[in-house]
Each structure stands twice: as structure tokens, then as C-alpha cells.
Amino acid sequence: MSAPLLPRVQVTSRHGRPVLLHNDTPWFYTSYFIRHVVERDADGRLHPMRDREEYVRQLAALCQPFGERGIHGYEVPVNPGWRGPDDWNPAQPLAELGEPIDDQLRAVTQGDPDARIMLNMVMHPPAAWKEAYPDEYELSDEGDRFNVSIGSDRYVEELLAHVPETIHYVMRSPYAGNVTGLFFSCYHEGFTWTSLVNKVGDFSAAMTQAFRDWLRARYPDETALRAAWRDDDITFDTAAVPTREEQLYSDLGWFRDPTGPRKGFDYMACRTDRYVDLHYRIARTLKAACDERLPVFCFGAYLQVLGWPGHYWFTEPGLEPVEFNPHALSMQTGWRRILDCPDIDGWESPFDYLYRQMGGVCLAEGMDESARLRGKLFIVNEDTRTFLSDPADVYGRVETREETTAVHRRNFSMIATQWSGCNWMEQIRNWLQDDALLAQIDEYDRLLQCAREWPETPLTPIGVFIDEQSIPYEKPLIDLDWGLVYKQRLFGLSHCGVPFRIHLLDDLALDNMPDYRCNIFLNTFYMDTEREALLRKRVLRDGKTAVWMVAPGFCHATDGLSLESMRRLTGIRFAKDDVPWEQWVTISNFTHPITRGLPHDCTYGSSARIGPAFYVNDPEAVVLGRRLHMQGRHEPALVVKEMGGYRSIYSAAPLLPADLLRGIARDAGCHVYAEENDIIVAGRGLVTCHTAVPGPRTIRLPDVATVHDLFTGTCLGENVSEVMLPFDEPGTAVLTMLPPELWRQ
Numbered sequence: 001m002s003a004p005l006l007p008r009v010q011v012t013s014r015h016g017r018p019v020l021l022h023n024d025t026p027w028f029y030t031s032y033f034i035r036h037v038v039e040r041d042a043d044g045r046l047h048p049m050r051d052r053e054e055y056v057r058q059l060a061a062l063c064q065p066f067g068e069r070g071i072h073g074y075e076v077p078v079n080p081g082w083r084g085p086d087d088w089n090p091a092q093p094l095a096e097l098g099e100p101i102d103d104q105l106r107a108v109t110q111g112d113p114d115a116r117i118m119l120n121m122v123m124h125p126p127a128a129w130k131e132a133y134p135d136e137y138e139l140s141d142e143g144d145r146f147n148v149s150i151g152s153d154r155y156v157e158e159l160l161a162h163v164p165e166t167i168h169y170v171m172r173s174p175y176a177g178n179v180t181g182l183f184f185s186c187y188h189e190g191f192t193w194t195s196l197v198n199k200v201g202d203f204s205a206a207m208t209q210a211f212r213d214w215l216r217a218r219y220p221d222e223t224a225l226r227a228a229w230r231d232d233d234i235t236f237d238t239a240a241v242p243t244r245e246e247q248l249y250s251d252l253g254w255f256r257d258p259t260g261p262r263k264g265f266d267y268m269a270c271r272t273d274r275y276v277d278l279h280y281r282i283a284r285t286l287k288a289a290c291d292e293r294l295p296v297f298c299f300g301a302y303l304q305v306l307g308w309p310g311h312y313w314f315t316e317p318g319l320e321p322v323e324f325n326p327h328a329l330s331m332q333t334g335w336r337r338i339l340d341c342p343d344i345d346g347w348e349s350p351f352d353y354l355y356r357q358m359g360g361v362c363l364a365e366g367m368d369e370s371a372r373l374r375g376k377l378f379i380v381n382e383d384t385r386t387f388l389s390d391p392a393d394v395y396g397r398v399e400t401r402e403e404t405t406a407v408h409r410r411n412f413s414m415i416a417t418q419w420s421g422c423n424w425m426e427q428i429r430n431w432l433q434d435d436a437l438l439a440q441i442d443e444y445d446r447l448l449q450c451a452r453e454w455p456e457t458p459l460t461p462i463g464v465f466i467d468e469q470s471i472p473y474e475k476p477l478i479d480l481d482w483g484l485v486y487k488q489r490l491f492g493l494s495h496c497g498v499p500f501r502i503h504l505l506d507d508l509a510l511d512n513m514p515d516y517r518c519n520i521f522l523n524t525f526y527m528d529t530e531r532e533a534l535l536r537k538r539v540l541r542d543g544k545t546a547v548w549m550v551a552p553g554f555c556h557a558t559d560g561l562s563l564e565s566m567r568r569l570t571g572i573r574f575a576k577d578d579v580p581w582e583q584w585v586t587i588s589n590f591t592h593p594i595t596r597g598l599p600h601d602c603t604y605g606s607s608a609r610i611g612p613a614f615y616v617n618d619p620e621a622v623v624l625g626r627r628l629h630m631q632g633r634h635e636p637a638l639v640v641k642e643m644g645g646y647r648s649i650y651s652a653a654p655l656l657p658a659d660l661l662r663g664i665a666r667d668a669g670c671h672v673y674a675e676e677n678d679i680i681v682a683g684r685g686l687v688t689c690h691t692a693v694p695g696p697r698t699i700r701l702p703d704v705a706t707v708h709d710l711f712t713g714t715c716l717g718e719n720v721s722e723v724m725l726p727f728d729e730p731g732t733a734v735l736t737m738l739p740p741e742l743w744r745q
Contacts, residue, residue, distance in 0.1 A: 002209060004177030006293045011345050011377065018346070018377045018420050020295065022116065022180060028448045029379060031073030031118065031422030032066045034059060034108065036428045037178075046428065052093070052103055059104075060111035062433065066424075067112025069239070069442040074112070075183065075423050076104045077120040080166040086127030086475065088162040090169035098122040105175040110184040113254050118297070119170065120180035121163070123282075124148070126154060138194060139204040141244045146193035150331060151207030160285050167289035183348065184288045185299035186278065187331065195329035196310035198322060200244040202271075212239050214270040224571065226618045228262040239450060242267050250475045253580055253611030254549065258526065259560040268333065268472050272503050275331035276338055285341035295345035297379065301335045301366040302328070302349065303466050304489060304502055306523070307481025312354070328476030333468045335367060336506045339374055346377030346420065354490060356396035357404045358730060359692025361412040361494040361679055363502075367466075368419060370504045379421035382411055386431045393429070402729070409711070409732040410679060410690040412444045413450055414429075416451045416508070417683035418501075447710070450743050454684040457737075458573075459703070460670040461682075462500040462661075463516030464493065469505070470525040475557035481609035483583075483652035484549060485522050492604075493520075495658035495677040497660045505531075508538045518668035520547040522654075527565055528557035535569070545647045545668035546570070549654060550583070552616060571643045572650050573618035577630070580611030583653040584628040585637045587660075593639065594649075594663040595624050602660065603628070605653030614652050627652055671702040685738035686710065689725060705737040715745065 010021045020027045037058045038046045049055040063074060079098035081090035090101055101119075102426060108115045123147055136152040137145045148155045148461065149152060170179055194201035201207070213383035216236050219225040226234055242264050251257040256264075283296045309323040326332075338344065349366035356362065368378040386395040386404040398404045415422045424441055426432055432441065466485060476482060494499050498518075505511050505524060532553075539546055540685050556562045563574045584605035587595055595602075605628075615627050615635035625638030637652035649664060656664075658677045666672050673680045676697055677691040689697055700722045701707070707716045707723050711734060716723050725733050 003172050003174060006171060006176050006179055006290060008178045008293050009295055011295055011375065013375060014457045016373050016453070018372060019452050020180075028450050029073060029377065030071055030448055031075050031116075031421075031423050032063060032071060032447050033075040033381060033383075033423035033425035034077075034104075034303070035062055035426035035430075036334055037062070038428060056103055056107040056110065059107035063108050063111030063115070065433065065438050067114060069438060069445070071424075071442065072112060072114045072339060073116050073118070073180070074108050075118045075484050076108055077122065078104050080121045080123075080163060081169070082126055082129070082162070082667055083125060085132045086158060087128075088165055101170065102173070105170075105173065105178070109175055109178055115178045116180040117175070117178050118183050119179060120183040121166065122160060123184055123186040135205040137204060138192060138202045138207070140199040140201045141203060142199055144194075146201070146301050147188065147208040149202050149204045149210075150187060150192070150271050150278075151202060151204060151210030152211065153206070156278060160281055163282070163285060164289035167286065170195070179294065181295050181297060182290065183299075183373055184282055184286065186282070187275065189302060190275065191326045191330045195324055195326040197314060198310060198324045200247050200324075202330065203241050208241055210274060211241055211267060211270050212236055214294070215266065216271065218266065224251075228266070230261045231263075233349050247583045248476060249424045252578060252736065254475050254480060255525065255555055255561055255612075256473045256475070257560045258346065258555050258557050265472055270744045271331050272334040276334040277337045278429045279344065280341050283341055284708050287343045295377075296343055297346045297348060297377070297402055298338075299348055300577075301339065301347055301371070303332065303335060303367055303468055303504070304363065304485075305352065305365045306466060306471070306485040307478045307483075308486055309478045309482065310730055318531065323478040325478045325481060327477045327481070328471050328474070333471050335468055336370070336504050337594040339367065339370055339376065339504075344376065345372050346379060347380060348379045348423070350381040350383055351414070352490065353395045354486075356407075358398060358407060359679070359690070362398065362414045362491055363489055363494065364419070367502070367504055368671050369501045370507050372418075372420070373507060374511050377420035379423060380411075380415060380419055381423045381425045382408075382415070383425040383427070384408065384431065385412065386437065388437070389431050390429050401436070402731070404437065406690065406730065408440065408444070408731040409734055410681070410688065411742050412447070413681040413686060413688035413732075413734055416454070417681060417686055418450060422448065446745070447743060453742060454738060457683055458702075459499055459683060460517055462493070462498055462665050462670060463514070463519045464489070464500050464502045465505045465519065465521045465524065466502065467505040467524050467526065469512070469522075470523050470555070473526045480550070480610050480654070481523065483606040483608060488522060488655055492656045492658050492661050494679055496661040496665065497658070497672045497674040497677070497680050498662060498670045499673075499680065499682045503699055508534050515542075516544070517546070518545045518665045518670050520549070522549050524548070524562070525555045526557070527553035527555070527569055532569055540646045541642070543646060543669075545649060545664065547649045547651070547664060549651055550610070552650070570627045570650060571648045572621055572639065572641055574614055575617040575635070576612035576614045577628065578612045580609040581630055582607050582609055582628070585625040585651065585653040586628060586634075587625045587638070588634075589622070589624045592622060592624055592640070594667050595660070596663070598659050602657065604657045604660065606655055606664065616650060616652075657681070672700065674699055685736055685742070687737075688732060690732045691727060692730045694727050694729050698723060699723045699735065701737070707735050707737055708740065710734040710743060712737045
């Protein structure tokens with residue numbers, strides 16, 4: 001009997017949202033990301049189950065409740081069969097890295113014969129490979145060996161030569177008709193292990209050779225190399241990976257001069273180029289192996305969490321004194337090119353871990369909006385630690401059934417309005433296996449399938465921009481970006497009552513890039529003539545507002561570290577002190593529409609000592625706030641300046657608070673839904689309010705509408721412009737202005 005054919009699964013667009021077509025039928029991707037089924041030894045340590053029939057029985061039992069409720073998607077981690085050097089066998093029994101393919105597929109299809117399975121393939125080489133090729137592994141400045149080096153050609157060639165065997169094995173299996181997608185991740189989602197544990201790399205022989213090969217391709221001859229590095233003795237054969245000191249250097253305070261020696265910049269570019277190229281090659285190999293029938297997905301694009309420290313994840317002693325920025329010391333500056341890869345159809349990431357509890361947020365870690373504009377899916381791993389989880393669990397555990405419902409509804413709203421898919425996820429313990437909770441997930445799934453036909457709602461959100469090209473031009477520590485990028489999303493922006501969308505700065509070059517009335521540029525340090533022209537074409541016109549943070553344009557491609565470049569970009573004249581200082585601004589002008597009504601003690605910023613300390617020296621700018629500076633000085637540090645065709649706002653400190661952001665957005669022409677600093681999610685005919693504080697709330701709508709509660713079906717008002725929500729308890733209210741036929745059973 002011949003194996004069934006793979007289905008044909010493609011990406012299409014419905015109302016501006018990428019969705020899947022499964023054998024020509026639209027499908028809003030939802031799945032159960034299957035739990036690890038393990039056993040414990042006498043000491044409580046986890047091990048793979050030795051009784052494989054019992055393993056299959058238990059995993060099938062976990063999948064069955066989802067299939068019975070019509071949720072037929074499953075993400076299934078598998079070992080592709082890599083056993084050692086040039087030794088692959090996809091049919092192998094229990095393996096070192098991940099569960100065997102046959103056991104996984106057999107279990108899922110026993111639990112749900114209609115399963116639609118995304119294969120999640122572990123791309124790490126096994127221990128036998130490391131024993132054979134130790135020089136192919138990342139080497140830190142302290143002599144530690146970690147995971148395979150991004151410089152390893154041997155790893156890449158062996159992986160690409162054999163991974164088609166895994167796909168062909170699945171295509172010959174009785175489960176081929178159940179497989180709907182291929183997923184890969186490599187190099188720990190784009191982070192080198194050295195950077196996550198506050199070490200510097202990669203001094204392996206593989207990386208050294210790869211760097212020299214890259215330099216030969218980059219420079220026509222050694223004369224050009226010597227000029228770029230400003231080193232008269234360097235040759236292609238002696239070029240070395242930058243030392244720890246060379247990787248951590250800066251030219252002035254926090255910043256690096258783009259016109260300076262290129263050695264450090266070249267090393268970063270080499271690693272990024274190799275990481276980008278690897279994504280292209282893996283994706284092309286997978287597409288070809290499945291005869292172009294399945295979509296390919298990957299993990300990463302974690303630029304929304306720019307600045308997270310390794311110590312957030314790992315608590316070993318010694319990590320906390322100096323926190324390296326893993327984004328700056330890894331391969332995190334090539335995601336725009338990876339997003340453009342024609343063979344990658346979408347991305348996955350969890351939602352943010354730091355502030356996901358009751359009253360917190362559901363924000364992607366990856367660049368979700370940038371993916372959507374390119375017609376790529378963004379799928380969230382919905383891995384809430386529910387009330388069923390172990391009380392010792394971390395990462396925002398929710399304590400009660402009621403809080404679980406509130407958090408899931410908040411997260412559902414983000415999925416329904418902004419994203420293209422969801423993995424309901426467990427790991428080792430039970431987070432979801434409860435009849436009432438599964439019934440709620442069934443309702444979310446039903447609504448998400450309806451959401452394919454929900455039209456885009458006219459909105460006036462804030463556009464927020466993160467610039468991956470600026471990362472090489474700052475010191476690779478977390479002190480600045482942890483507040484400027486990471487926390488700014490979680491706190492001020494998420495609580496200001498105005499929706500926002502996060503983009504790569506490079507998205508401005510896309511033809512379908514939306515216009516925003518209010519545009520916030522978080523880390524636009526690097527600038528050149530072409531980028532400045534793009535900003536003038538797309539943003540600095542038509543009465544729009546541009547909000548600039550800390551050091552916009554300071555690192556210029558030809559002018560070096562330049563206040564004049566900052567002035568050209570923003571229209572504001574600056575001064576600086578070349579001394580690191582804390583970044584605090586206190587509001588000093590309460591009569592301007594932006595600041596009117598703010599608390600009279602409104603002060604914001606960060607205690608991180610960053611230099612130079614910038615301030616404004618422009619008599620034409622209206623001063624709203626002043627820097628709390630050394631010697632009790634209080635130079636202008638929050639200003640607004642009318643530029644004729646647009647408005648320019650500058651803040652010398654990060655972490656603008658919600659009240660101030662709401663004033664900026666309202667003055668720019670954005671609609672404000674609520675004033676109470678709760679979490680507001682809006683789009684596709686929904687408005688959601690999530691709060692940890694009981695008490696009445698007023699939700700103001702941009703237009704008159706008939707409003708229903710999405711989950712109860714209750715009509716809350718006909719032809720109304722605002723809705724009062726009682727919130728007797730903390731919770732989540734999901735309102736819809738859509739016609740009932742688009743969401744009712």
C-alpha cells in the first residue's frame with residue numbers, strides 16, 4: 001500500500017491577514033503544541049520513557065481532547081535522525097535529542113486521526129558529532145566549549161545533505177497525509193550561548209576560518225583590508241576574531257563611530273551573514289524536499305526583546321555584575337533579510353515572559369507586524385502557566401481559574417486582531433487538561449476560525465520602530481536597550497490606552513507600509529543619507545508626529561558621531577556632555593496640550609548611566625521637561641518643535657510613562673480608547689480591556705456603533721460612542737462591533 005500524499009498547504013491572505021490554505025480550504029492555524037511525556041527517576045530527575053508503547057498511549061490521550069473539540073493542529077518536536085558524523089537514520093528508536101519521528105506521529109494520529117501536524121525539527125548535532133569535531137564548536141574567551149559554531153561549514157553541509165532524508169522518510173510513512181508544515185530553529189533562536197552567559201566568543205578554529213573566508217569575499221585585496229581595519233600589518237591569513245576588549249569597546253561613552261576601524265563591525269557582519277545564509281539554505285532545502293507542498297516556519301526575529309539579559313533566564317552566580325546584551329553579541333542584525341526569504345512562510349515565538357501575569361501584557365517577542373506586511377504568518381506559542389500548573393512554576397504563573405480565563409481572553413484578543421496562528425502549549429506538566437478550560441479553548445478556536453473573515457478596522461495606532469542596523473553602533477551591554485526598547489513596550493506603551501504596532505525601521509521601504517500619525521523611534525542611532533531620505537519621504541510630512549529617543553542619528557555613516565547629524569534628522573539642535581549619567585527627565589511645563597493634566601511630580605527614565613548625556617539647545621523648541629543632570633543642572637530634555645510640515649518631539653530619557661504617551665498620541669490625532677492605564681487591544685472589530693483593578697471603566701469608541709460582549713453575546717449598546725464596563729472583579733472584557741453573523745455560532 002502506497003503512502004498518502006502530503007497535503008498541499010499554502011499561504012494566502014484574508015482581509016490583510018496571512019492565513020493557511022489546507023487543500024484549498026482556509027484555515028486559521030491553531031494547534032496543541034504537544035507536551036513532553038517523561039518519567040522521573042528516584043531522585044526526581046526527568047528521563048525519556050523507556051516503555052515506548054506506554055509513551056504513545058499517554059501522548060495520544062493528551063491529544064484526544066483537542067481532536068474531539070475540532071482542534072486538529074499539533075506541533076510535534078521530533079529528532080530528525082542525526083546520530084553522529086555523517087550518520088542519519090530517521091527511523092531510529094529513542095534518541096538523544098528529541099523523540100523519534102515514528103513514536104510522535106503514531107501517538108498524535110492515534111489520539112486524533114484527523115491531525116494536522118507541523119514537524120518541529122531539532123537541528124542540533126548529537127554528542128557523538130561534538131566528540132568527533134570539537135573544533136567546530138563555539139569557544140569562549142574563557143576556554144569554554146558551547147554549541148556548534150556559526151562558523152562551522154562542516155555542520156551546515158552535513159545538515160543540508162541529510163535533512164532531506166528525514167522529509168522523504170515522513171513522505172513515505174503512513175502519516176504523510178497528516179503533515180501540514182515544517183518548522184526549524186537553530187543556534188538557540190539566534191543567540192550564541194556565550195552571549196547568554198556573559199562570555200565573549202567565538203574563538204573556535206571554525207569561526208576563525210569562516211571569518212577569514214568572509215574577509216576575502218568582502219575586500220578585493222589586502223590593501224583594502226588594511227585600510228578598512230587601519231592596520232598596516234594585517235593579512236587575510238592572520239586576521240583573527242576580535243578579542244574581548246575589541247568586542248566590548250566604544251568610541252565615545254555608549255556609542256561606536258561608523259567611520260572608525262571596521263574589524264569589530266566586520267566580525268558582526270560576518271556572523272550575521274552566515275546566520276542569514278543558513279536560514280535561506282535550510283528553508284530552500286526543506287521546500288525542495290517536500291516538493292513545495294508544505295509551508296516552512298522558523299523561530300526567532302526576537303528584536304522586540306532587544307536588551308534582555310542572560311541573567312533573566314539563568315541564575316548561576318557571577319552572571320549579574322555585568323550584563324552583556326545577547327542581541328549585540330549574537331546574530332540579531334539580519335532579521336529583515338530573513339523575513340524577506342521567499343522560502344520561509346512564517347515565524348513562531350512565545351509572548352513576552354517578563355510581564356505576562358494578570359494585569360500584564362501579551363506582546364510578541366518576534367517582529368510580528370513586519371512579518372505580516374511581507375505576507376508571512378506570525379504564530380504565538382500561548383504557553384500561559386495556568387492555575388493547573390505547579391505552584392513553583394515561574395514566567396507569570398496565573399493562580400486561579402478566573403485569572404486564567406482573564407489572561408487567556410487577553411491573549412486571544414491579540415491573536416484574533418493581530419496574528420495568524422496560535423499554539424496552545426504545555427511543556428512537561430499539565431497546564432490545559434481540564435474539561436472547563438478545554439471548553440474555553442474550543443470557543444477561542446471557533447472564534448479564531450471566524451476571524452479569518454473579520455475585516456481590518458480603521459485605526460489610528462502608534463507606530464513604533466526598532467532598528468536592527470543600529471545595534472552594532474552601541475556598546476554590547478543591556479543598560480540602555482533594556483529600558484529603551486524592552487521595557488518601553490511593556491509598560492508605557494501597553495498602558496496608554498492607544499493601540500500600537502511595532503515595526504523594523506526598514507519596513508518604511510515597503511509599499512504596503514501603513515501611515516501612522518504618531519511615530520516613535522526607539523533606537524534609531526545609526527543614520528545615513530539613504531535612510532534619512534526614506535524617513536523624510538514616509539514620515540516627516542503631512543502633519544505627522546515623530547518621537548525621537550536618546551541619540552537619534554548620532555552614529556552617522558560618513559559624519560561619524562555627530563550632533564549635526566542629529567539636527568538634520570530631527571530638526572532640533574542638541575548639545576551633550578561626554579560623561580555617563582543617569583537618564584531622568586522631570587516634567588516642567590504643564591500648560592502644553594501634551595502635558596496638561598499630568599501629575600505634578602511626573603518624572604521618568606532610568607538609572608542606567610549612559611554617555612554622552614544629550615540635551616537640547618534650541619530656542620525654537622518648546623520645553624516640556626528637563627534633565628536631572630550632574631551638579632543639579634536641568635537642561636531641556638523633553639521638547640516639541642513644529643517643523644512646518646510635521647512635528648518633532650525628543651526625549652533624552654527612555655521609558656516614557658503611559659500618561660505622557662497618551663498626551664503625545666492624542667495631540668498627534670490618535671484615538672484614545674481609555675484613560676485608566678489598563679491594557680487595551682483593538683483591531684478587526686474588537687476592543688478589549690484587561691485590568692487587574694476592579695471598578696468601572698469607560699471605553700470610548702472612534703465611531704458610533706452597536707456593541708456586543710463577544711463571549712456572552714449581550715448587547716451593551718446600540719449606536720453608542722462609549723461603553724461603561726463595571727469590572728466588579730479584575731478581568732478581561734472583549735467587545736465587538738462586528739455584525740453578529742461574523743462571530744455567533
